[in-house]
Amino acid sequence: MRPSPAHRATASGVSPVTGLTRTDWERTADRLLEAVRRHAGPGHSLINLPGPDSGSGRHSDGLEGYARTFLLAAYRSAHAGKKLAEDTLAPYAEGLAHGTDPSAPGRWPRPADLPQARVEAAAVAIGLHESRHWLWDRLPDPVRQRTVDWLGGISGTAVPPNNWVWFKAVVAAFLRSVGAPYDAGDIERAVAGTERWYAGDGWYTDGARGEGQYRNFDHYNGWAMHLFPLWYCRVSGEQADPALLPRYRDRLRAFLDDAVHLIGGDGAPLHQGRSLIYRFATAAPFFVGALFDATPLAPGLTRRAGSGILRHFLDRGALSADGTLSLGWHGRFEPLRQNYSGPASPYWASQAFTGLLLPPQHPVWTGTEERLPVERADFVRVIGPAGWVVSGTAADGVVRAVNHGTDHTPPDRPARDDPHYARLAYSTHTAPDLGPPLDLHDDPEAKPRDGDARADQGPDNRVALVGEDGALSHRSPLRPLRAAGRVGLSAHVPHWPVTGDTDRERWPAGPAVLTASVVNGPWEVRLIRVAENGRTVCVGGHALAGDRPLWSRAGDGHLMLIRPDGLTSGLFVLGPPRPAHVLRVRRAVGVNAFGAFSATPVYEAAGDLHAVAVFLGATAGTALPPRPEVQLARGDATVTWPDGTADTLGLPDDAHAGARP
The missing domain is CATH 2.70.98.70 (Beta-galactosidase; Chain A, domain 5)
Structure with a gap:
């Protein structure tokens, strides 16, 4: 059994293995955004997709639908033309106005009241940062103030001692960047916890019940434990401790040297760990490595890894008939979901599109694809x-x-x-x-x-x-x-x-x-x-x-x-x-x-x-x-x-x- 020929059928030019170029990534992002738009409620603040409710309930799931697809819209707009960027972000600007309005029928649950909203607050903060000149800078002052108030509700809340500490830290960084009140302790606790959980050689345990208990290893290393510390530095700029960015870069470099060996020849990531319904979110650390100059991989290998993962799932039924991501691995398979998974949870896969933050002329998009380690030799x-x-x-x-x-x-x-x-x-x-x-x-x-x-x-x-x-x-x-x-x-x-x-x-x-x-x-x-x-x-x-x-x-x-x-x-x-x-x-x-x-x-x-x-x-x-x-x-x-x-x-x-x- 050789790698599926389906993913080589359109191979040509700089993408001789997967056939995917930056244009294909952009079209996929547009397709995903168009599909979820049909499920938005009044004011576009809550996006409720079909499927079973999460343990947090339907209201929370609607916020999740907004926040996780907002990430995708922000990444897509980064190097888009003016009209496309404005059209892509317009529904999310409208949703922000309604979601942060306590009197609106589509108001969001508050981070102070609902734990899951603390996760989505971090997604909103990153989306606002990445679309700052298209969206945040143009918002009416009352909407900006309500947004700051809503995000600020995360301060003083309790989160599990794992990757969740970074949701608070990233929100604090964004609030600080716009001159709003923030909790410096949220940042300090995230940095300190991350040091306790670093197991060496680029790998983190995602939290620990006791000192030195390194037991929790999975894809959260790539789409959370490496991603959020670096994004905290990106949002903070010169306000971050200058020692952090080099530290987190070095660790991601070491991790990616291992991670690229965990991709099959057909683009499949290792099937292990929780939240596997996020699917091609497993591609995120490869593009993040290129974005932060924190990768040992050649640009063509970075794209081969990311595009291979994306194509693997698109070719195997990850999208439902209506174009939305289903709860599952290839097709819908609901036994795979956890208690915290709702119909929009799979859109953490939006993190794979961090590659669109790289300009079109970046070597990741212009270099010729290189073979994965498993394609080269045993x-x-x-x-x-x-x-x-x-x-x-x-x-x-x-x-x-x-x-x-x-x-x-x-x-x-x-x-x-x-x-x-x-x-x-x-x-x-x-x-x-x-x-x-x-x-x-x-x-x-x-x-x-x-x-x-x-x-x-x-x-x-x-x-x-x-x-x-x-x-x-x-x-x-x-x-x-x-x-x-x-x-x-x-x-x-x-x-x-x-x-x-x-x-x-x-x-x-x-x-x-x-x-x-x-x-x-x-x-x-x-x-x-x-x-x-x-x-x-x-x-x-x-x-x-x-x-x-x-x-x-x-x-x-x-x-x-x-x-x-x-x-x-x-x-x-x-x-x-x-x-x-x-x-x-x-x-x-x-x-x-x-x-x-x-x-x-x-x-x-x-x-x-x-x-x-x-x-x-x-x-x-x-x-x-x-x-x-x-x-x-x-x-x-x-x-x-x-x-x-x-x-x-x-x-x-x-x-x-x-x-x-």
């Missing part, structure tokens, strides 16, 4: 802060990340076993099977985001113990042990949360489990050691999904699932010795973002030592790829690959001790 890359070992294969464009450091689960709140964080592996071409959110309303320790935990999760990319009732144990919180070379290692105490029981020490728990991953090309060898014998272990491969049921092929010690395009998910039992085992296919319908029909190869066996190989990549017809071999002892293991190379690693006894973080 690679293995360690992302240390996140505990990921990433592998990419040029033959099929697939990027995989084995995860031995990220679970998004504070040790004191282990009810969550989020399938988008706690799985052992993720990829650009597969997604986890999802179950319904757990009902945690009886647990006073559970917060709204604990609802991201899922009941009846699939077995894909899990290493779990099988309970007496057949339920699979939870992995998180995990204990990272190693991510180096081609090897990742972690330990965890398997447990089965009991809904409504707040005494976590009483939850059923099993013996500690040590899991090692060794990667090479399309292969991941998983080595599992259980602290006591006799327990049944379940290991799932990648869940493969498509528009019709998957083919399966079973043989001696192996099971393969094959999609019509050749993408294959396989699971191979390694040895000797081979424990008595069961291989089966778990099939499901309507639970996977990549297609209606999904299937997962699953291994189950009792014992304290297990070795299986997980395969994800292209196969030619039904040809069986040559498998790796393992020599497994209690204290170490040697993996020999089809290419003749080998990896030896220890499986230490003391890794089980203190497996609970």
Whole structure:
């Protein structure tokens, strides 16, 4: 399976890979804005798109529709001609007048009253800054004063200790820039929190429950943790601490060197983390790097990354029939949304259009596209802060990340076993099977985001113990042990949360489990050691999904699932010795973002030592790829690959001790 030819069909000139130029980005922005305009209420202050309400309610969702598309309008107008800029921004100027008027029927919820409005206030502030000479400078004084009053309502409010602190800081920066009252403490707290959350090598944990708890790694690194500190500097200009801009630039440079390796050959970003309905917002950090002179990437590679991501989603049904972004990944897939997601939430994707702030003659728009790392050669890359070992294969464009450091689960709140964080592996071409959110309303320790935990999760990319009732144990919180070379290692105490029981020490728990991953090309060898014998272990491969049921092929010690395009998910039992085992296919319908029909190869066996190989990549017809071999002892293991190379690693006894973080 090679990268889809659909995205190369129109390739020419400076865009030989994606075929997209700046003009295509402008037309896409215009199309998105035109589609949402039809859903605006009186005065254009509230834009309510069709779909289920968020946990904040329909009024909040209407503000979100305005604020997030206002970002897009501001970026689009930056280098537009006078008439186009004025026409693009006119509805938003009207909406600003109505939304900030407490007596208007389309008035906005106030940041002082509604937490979600604090997020949208930051989007409004950035939009006002970027369209300052077209919109803010022309507003009547009463509207400007009401806008300042509305934005100022964010001061003194409480926000979660994560990327939200920057919403207050960016609003404070804008208020300061227009001579309005602002809270300097909002800025100081954002800067200080960001330092505590910096995990090194360009990566941030998005908040932490305790000092040094680096557990929350996802796309928020790119569309929040790097973006907002730099935008704070951009809005503040010379009023910002002069040490901040160089610091944030250096960190983004380091991050982008990793991030460009997390894009598949078909333009797909890694399917991992929350808020995935933002889709091509994953392109934002690449353009932001160019905008702030904070990128190690050549201009043509920057555009290849951004345009590839945009085209990936546009070619795969991200837009509904009416031209609006749906709640989902490719097409509509509402199980992907979180409690805080409303119909307009996907328009955080507007951040991808920060590239339009670059002038048309910028090398990002005029340089010839360059190939992504996965298009040039196979690679293995360690992302240390996140505990990921990433592998990419040029033959099929697939990027995989084995995860031995990220679970998004504070040790004191282990009810969550989020399938988008706690799985052992993720990829650009597969997604986890999802179950319904757990009902945690009886647990006073559970917060709204604990609802991201899922009941009846699939077995894909899990290493779990099988309970007496057949339920699979939870992995998180995990204990990272190693991510180096081609090897990742972690330990965890398997447990089965009991809904409504707040005494976590009483939850059923099993013996500690040590899991090692060794990667090479399309292969991941998983080595599992259980602290006591006799327990049944379940290991799932990648869940493969498509528009019709998957083919399966079973043989001696192996099971393969094959999609019509050749993408294959396989699971191979390694040895000797081979424990008595069961291989089966778990099939499901309507639970996977990549297609209606999904299937997962699953291994189950009792014992304290297990070795299986997980395969994800292209196969030619039904040809069986040559498998790796393992020599497994209690204290170490040697993996020999089809290419003749080998990896030896220890499986230490003391890794089980203190497996609970």
